[in-house]
Amino acid sequence: MKELTGQGVSPGIAMGHAVKVDPGLPPVFKIRLRPDDIPAELRRFDDAVARTTAQLQQVEAMLQRELGHQHSAMIGAHILILQDDHFSGAIRRRIAADAVNAEWAVKVVSEHLQTVYVGLQDAYLREKLHDIADIADRLLHNIAGRTPNGNTKQYDDVIVICPEISLSLFSEVNLRHLKGFAVDFGGWTSHTSIIARSLNIPAVTHLKAVSAEVHTGDFLIVDGSAGAVVVNPDRETIERFRHRQSQPAGEARGPYCLLEARGDDKPKPAPALGALYINAELPQDLDDYTGLGVAGVGLFRSEFLYLGRPLDAITVAEHESVYRRLAEQAYPATANIRTFDLGADKIPQLREQFHETNPALGMRGIRLSIFLQEAFRRQLEGVLRANDRGNLRLTFPFVSSVDEVRTAKAILADVAAKADLRHRLPLPLGVMLEIPSTIFIIDALAEEVDFFALGTNDLVQYTVAHDRNTSTDASIFSPAHPAVRRGLEMIFAGVRDKGKEVICCGEMAAHPFFLLLLLAVGFRGFSVNKPALPLARYVLRNVDETALARFHAELSKLSTLDAIGRLFLERLPEFFPRPFADTLLELFRLHV
Amino acid sequence: MVQKVLTVNNPLGIHARAAARLVAAASRFQSRVYLARPDRQEQIDGKSILGILMLAASRGSRLRVTVTGVDEAAAMAEIERLFANAFDEGMEAP
Numbered sequence: 001m002k003e004l005t006g007q008g009v010s011p012g013i014a015m016g017h018a019v020k021v022d023p024g025l026p027p028v029f030k031i032r033l034r035p036d037d038i039p040a041e042l043r044r045f046d047d048a049v050a051r052t053t054a055q056l057q058q059v060e061a062m063l064q065r066e067l068g069h070q071h072s073a074m075i076g077a078h079i080l081i082l083q084d085d086h087f088s089g090a091i092r093r094r095i096a097a098d099a100v101n102a103e104w105a106v107k108v109v110s111e112h113l114q115t116v117y118v119g120l121q122d123a124y125l126r127e128k129l130h131d132i133a134d135i136a137d138r139l140l141h142n143i144a145g146r147t148p149n150g151n152t153k154q155y156d157d158v159i160v161i162c163p164e165i166s167l168s169l170f171s172e173v174n175l176r177h178l179k180g181f182a183v184d185f186g187g188w189t190s191h192t193s194i195i196a197r198s199l200n201i202p203a204v205t206h207l208k209a210v211s212a213e214v215h216t217g218d219f220l221i222v223d224g225s226a227g228a229v230v231v232n233p234d235r236e237t238i239e240r241f242r243h244r245q246s247q248p249a250g251e252a253r254g255p256y257c258l259l260e261a262r263g264d265d266k267p268k269p270a271p272a273l274g275a276l277y278i279n280a281e282l283p284q285d286l287d288d289y290t291g292l293g294v295a296g297v298g299l300f301r302s303e304f305l306y307l308g309r310p311l312d313a314i315t316v317a318e319h320e321s322v323y324r325r326l327a328e329q330a331y332p333a334t335a336n337i338r339t340f341d342l343g344a345d346k347i348p349q350l351r352e353q354f355h356e357t358n359p360a361l362g363m364r365g366i367r368l369s370i371f372l373q374e375a376f377r378r379q380l381e382g383v384l385r386a387n388d389r390g391n392l393r394l395t396f397p398f399v400s401s402v403d404e405v406r407t408a409k410a411i412l413a414d415v416a417a418k419a420d421l422r423h424r425l426p427l428p429l430g431v432m433l434e435i436p437s438t439i440f441i442i443d444a445l446a447e448e449v450d451f452f453a454l455g456t457n458d459l460v461q462y463t464v465a466h467d468r469n470t471s472t473d474a475s476i477f478s479p480a481h482p483a484v485r486r487g488l489e490m491i492f493a494g495v496r497d498k499g500k501e502v503i504c505c506g507e508m509a510a511h512p513f514f515l516l517l518l519l520a521v522g523f524r525g526f527s528v529n530k531p532a533l534p535l536a537r538y539v540l541r542n543v544d545e546t547a548l549a550r551f552h553a554e555l556s557k558l559s560t561l562d563a564i565g566r567l568f569l570e571r572l573p574e575f576f577p578r579p580f581a582d583t584l585l586e587l588f589r590l591h592v
Numbered sequence: 593m594v595q596k597v598l599t600v601n602n603p604l605g606i607h608a609r610a611a612a613r614l615v616a617a618a619s620r621f622q623s624r625v626y627l628a629r630p631d632r633q634e635q636i637d638g639k640s641i642l643g644i645l646m647l648a649a650s651r652g653s654r655l656r657v658t659v660t661g662v663d664e665a666a667a668m669a670e671i672e673r674l675f676a677n678a679f680d681e682g683m684e685a686p
Contacts, residue, residue: 073609084643313607
């Protein structure tokens with residue numbers, strides 16, 4: 001039995017079998033075969049094709065179930081490519097004619113096909129070469145007798161172990177069997193942590209060497225609340241965690257459960273200090289919307305539509321149907337749709353075009369939407385069409401200048417004119433405040449838009465130039481950096497002076513320490529992911545305004561992170577009742 | 593043998609999903625299915641997704657479809673239906 005400690009990024013306890021996700025493939029060598037070895041090599045290849053087909057069919061069925069036909073159809077195309085005479089037929093012929101090993105034949109044929117597709121004019125079809133590379137990779141894994149991304153189907157209680165969680169992993173692992181994550185790097189606000197929280201899957205990051213120390217098949221306990229992982233626990237430890245797991249309340253899942261036990265998570269009228277909205281990643285996040293007791297959908301991240309398929313494949317009709325459902329669920333409250341926040345580094349056909357050395361500062365968000373205008377236009381038209389009830393709002397991500405806002409507005413006006421949808425305007429418009437430049441031009445931006453959505457994740461990391469996935473105490477606590485607080489104060493004052501509205505949508509609002517900080521600066525609108533709702537609601541109901549003002553005054557005098565951290569620890573028990581404050585301190589002890 | 597020239601009219605042309613549907617339709621029949629650009633002699637096997645993708649058939653392009661075999665009439669009818677319905681794109685709810 002061994003215990004590893006890291007940072008809990010998604011609360012709860014998970015138990016299950018470790019499955020290591022191995023990103024690398026061994027290098028491929030050319031081996032010349034004797035003629036009488038060729039039949040056996042062909043059988044080895046055919047077996048690998050059969051296994052690959054079976055895996056793809058499983059992924060296809062899973063995606064069909066979880067995300068619908070639009071997403072699974074791409075896998076269907078992969079299966080056809082795998083079985084195509086130009087692909088596996090050509091590989092078989094190559095093995096036989098050249099008397100070479102299957103690995104080498106796969107490499108030669110897939111590289112040849114990729115060069116053919118590079119020559120195609122159509123950017124969309126050129127993207128197929130990445131599909132071919134994907135399929136070849138998967139096939140090579142199977143020829144080597146390994147399952148790509150670990151053999152996850154052996155177990156029905158999978159704890160994924162990897163250096164870093166990637167988004168594509170979610171399409172690989174059967175979500176029903178996925179119980180938890182234990183990851184070497186990553187942090188509270190990395191995108192996968194956000195998704196783990198919205199799927200309620202316990203996750204611990206910053207474990208540094210878990211992927212080296214744990215082997216596939218080890219039994220693990222992941223304590224996402226305390227940020228700990230127990231490797232091969234003894235019977236007694238398992239019983240102890242089972243007991244905590246089975247308890248509806250208490251310390252087991254940190255303050256989330258504590259609140260459930262007190263009944264504080266039950267939806268009630270608006271909390272005393274500010275309005276609480278929900279952030280959604282997927283349409284199904286809102287399935288139980290009416291029971292959540294929120295003031296609306298503060299941020300609907302539309303990127304899931306893109307997951308696993310080309311941007312060009314998303315039609316106006318599809319946008320419209322997703323947003324209409326969203327509008328109906330939220331009605332009569334408003335739902336705020338953020339247009340695609342994608343980076344060129346995530347889109348195969350653009351990756352080559354831009355060769356970005358620093359994608360975080362590159363072609364992404366509204367810049368990419370303006371550049372790839374057709375996809376953006378289809379999204380805008382879908383929003384306009386879906387807005388029958390007039391309760392939709394629109395937010396542009398990653399805005400750095402007034403110019404971008406004007407261009408985006410002009411595109412919206414043009415889309416409305418061309419699609420005969422001018423009667424759907426004006427649509428309430430907002431921009432994300434997530435690039436530090438917006439702090440300094442907040443007055444000018446306020447002239448352009450109706451509201452703002454504060455994206456603290458990027459705003460913090462760009463302000464302090466500290467990657468949020470970097471594993472240092474300073475980066476974890478940087479939302480409390482004095483420069484961030486001053487920036488937030490400037491934003492708050494600028495928005496208030498122009499009489500506009502601002503909702504804090506970033507992870508700061510989901511974290512009780514930093515929610516206090518946002519409240520102290522003056523913000524009163526917050527939007528968080530579903531699992532964070534009870535905690536945020538509890539904070540908003542229980543915080544005393546006079547204490548906040550005092551806290552703000554004290555914060556303003558401090559210049560070091562160290563002193564600010566200590567102030568948080570001292571003041572927390574004054575803000576919240578004792579057992580709750582203690583649980584919070586314990587839960588987030590790694591943060592300070 | 594039956595032969596017809598059909599026009600691609602879905603917005604994205606014959607991309608992967610549309611090609612997958614075409615392969616699935618063609619594979620339901622015993623007959624052999626060939627596709628070609630009208631200005632070229634080179635025939636593509638209608639049951640090969642990579643072959644079809646290589647045609648790079650964008651919206652508005654015309655393809656010569658040749659079907660030969662015992663069920664050629666039914667196969668051609670199904671392929672014509674697929675072209676006419678823009679490869680069933682945008683028909684299903686997301």
